[in-house]
Amino acid sequence: MSVLHIINKSPFDRNSLDTCLRMARPSSAILLIEDGVYALLGNSTAATSLRQAQENHPVYALQPDLQARGISEENMLDGVTLVDYDGFVKLTTEYDKSQSWL
Amino acid sequence: MKFSILINEGPYTHQASDSAYHFTEAALRAGHEIVRVFFYHDGVYNGTRLSVPPQDDRNVCERWSALGQEHSLELILCVAAAQRRGLLDEGEARRAGKDSNNIAPGFEISGLGQLIDAGIQADRLVLFGD
Amino acid sequence: MATKKFLYVNRKPPHGTIYALESLEVVLIGAAFEQDVTLAFIDDGVYQLLKNQDSSAIGTKNFAPTFRALGDYDVNKIYVERESLEMRGLGKEDLMPLTWEDEDDDWAEKDSIHIVSSTELAEIIEQQDVLLNF
Numbered sequence: 001m002s003v004l005h006i007i008n009k010s011p012f013d014r015n016s017l018d019t020c021l022r023m024a025r026p027s028s029a030i031l032l033i034e035d036g037v038y039a040l041l042g043n044s045t046a047a048t049s050l051r052q053a054q055e056n057h058p059v060y061a062l063q064p065d066l067q068a069r070g071i072s073e074e075n076m077l078d079g080v081t082l083v084d085y086d087g088f089v090k091l092t093t094e095y096d097k098s099q100s101w102l
Numbered sequence: 103m104k105f106s107i108l109i110n111e112g113p114y115t116h117q118a119s120d121s122a123y124h125f126t127e128a129a130l131r132a133g134h135e136i137v138r139v140f141f142y143h144d145g146v147y148n149g150t151r152l153s154v155p156p157q158d159d160r161n162v163c164e165r166w167s168a169l170g171q172e173h174s175l176e177l178i179l180c181v182a183a184a185q186r187r188g189l190l191d192e193g194e195a196r197r198a199g200k201d202s203n204n205i206a207p208g209f210e211i212s213g214l215g216q217l218i219d220a221g222i223q224a225d226r227l228v229l230f231g232d
Numbered sequence: 233m234a235t236k237k238f239l240y241v242n243r244k245p246p247h248g249t250i251y252a253l254e255s256l257e258v259v260l261i262g263a264a265f266e267q268d269v270t271l272a273f274i275d276d277g278v279y280q281l282l283k284n285q286d287s288s289a290i291g292t293k294n295f296a297p298t299f300r301a302l303g304d305y306d307v308n309k310i311y312v313e314r315e316s317l318e319m320r321g322l323g324k325e326d327l328m329p330l331t332w333e334d335e336d337d338d339w340a341e342k343d344s345i346h347i348v349s350s351t352e353l354a355e356i357i358e359q360q361d362v363l364l365n366f
Contacts, residue, residue, distance in 0.1 A: 001358050001359065001360075002358075003357060003358060008117075008118075008121075008230075009232075015275060016243075019243070019274060019275055022315065022350040023274075023350055023353060023354040023357060024354070025354050025355070025358055027358075028358075033121060034117045034121060035117075064124075084128075085124045085125055085127070085128035086128045086131065086132065088125055088128065089125060089129045089132055089134070090132070092105075092226050092228055093103055093134075093226065097226065097227075097360070097361065097362070097363055098226065098227075098228050098229075099241070099357060099365070100228070100229040100230065100363075100365050101243070101365065102229065102231040102232055102243070102244075102365040102366065108364070110366065142254065142258075142366075143250065143251065143254055143366070182254075182257060183254065213261065214257060214258050214262070215261055215264070215265070217258060217262075218238075218258070218261065218262045218265045218267070219265070221236065221238060221361075221362040221364070222234055222236055222265070222362075227362050227363075229363075229364070229365055231365065231366070
């Protein structure tokens with residue numbers, strides 16, 4: 001039963017991304033929303049963790065949240081699929097359940 | 103599919119209510135059914151009738167009322183969380199001996215059982231919080 | 233009524249915020265719905281289960297003893313992540329001894345708390361139908 005892991009906090013504020021990566025099984029995906037998208041910016045330690053995670057999990061990000069925060073394909077991690085809110089809804093239907101790491 | 107939405111934070115301070123609103127709108131656009139939108143913890147503050155945000159900013163509370171009325175959504179404020187935080191409908195205010203009530207149109211106060219039921223009825227439960 | 237597997241994920245400590253208390257309130261109300269309930273305590277959530285909590289001096293409702301009632305509400309699958317405990321220098325002996333009585337085993341008293349690895353908890357998460365986080 002596949003899980004869509006949703007992270008909404010910066011990896012430098014909370015350990016939600018770290019904990020998520022400890023618990024994410026191979027069939028699951030990671031979606032970054034709200035402040036969670038900061039994990040994709042630059043060459044940070046979080047981006048490095050995500051790069052490793054990408055070997056086992058598709059990584060998605062909510063494009064409106066990236067845009068709000070000045071993050072674009074020019075300054076973020078490669079290989080991330082951008083979705084809008086319609087895409088966010090679609091993802092929740094494609095995975096059996098969502099785990100919002102609050 | 104049937105969706106239930108849980109919102110754990112109030113308007114403006116956290117992005118949770120905004121994210122939940124845009125998600126709910128998108129789900130409706132895609133033809134999905136919304137079983138219930140349940141507001142818990144500080145999420146109950148989304149149900150106030152008395153919010154007066156600046157004119158040039160979105161009105162988070164009114165926006166929920168409008169969406170709720172347009173699509174006949176169940177917008178439920180948890181009674182225990184609401185009472186603690188001073189969100190009262192007419193009945194609650196009278197029972198508690200308070201001099202006014204402040205729930206916005208389209209919102210209803212109900213018990214936590216509605217959250218469990220929302221989880222049972224829906225194909226997907228999506229949470230927004232801190 | 234359909235039976236679903238509900239998992240309550242707790243990652244926040246008690247007292248500094250209301251999340252732990254209000255999460256427990258959902259668990260207790262939810263018990264009336266006869267669903268399959270599991271609780272997970274991860275990261276700072278493990279602090280909710282520490283022994284000897286007494287909030288009288290901070291003047292808040294002391295809800296820690298309520299955890300002991302969970303067994304009576306048929307909530308007896310309580311998983312605590314080992315890595316979270318170890319990072320915090322804690323062990324099972326630091327936690328409240330939560331138990332339940334198994335009517336299928338002559339009412340034998342059993343531990344409700346199970347310390348599990350991240351891998352085991354990841355499998356438990358995957359088996360659930362509804363994932364609640366507070």
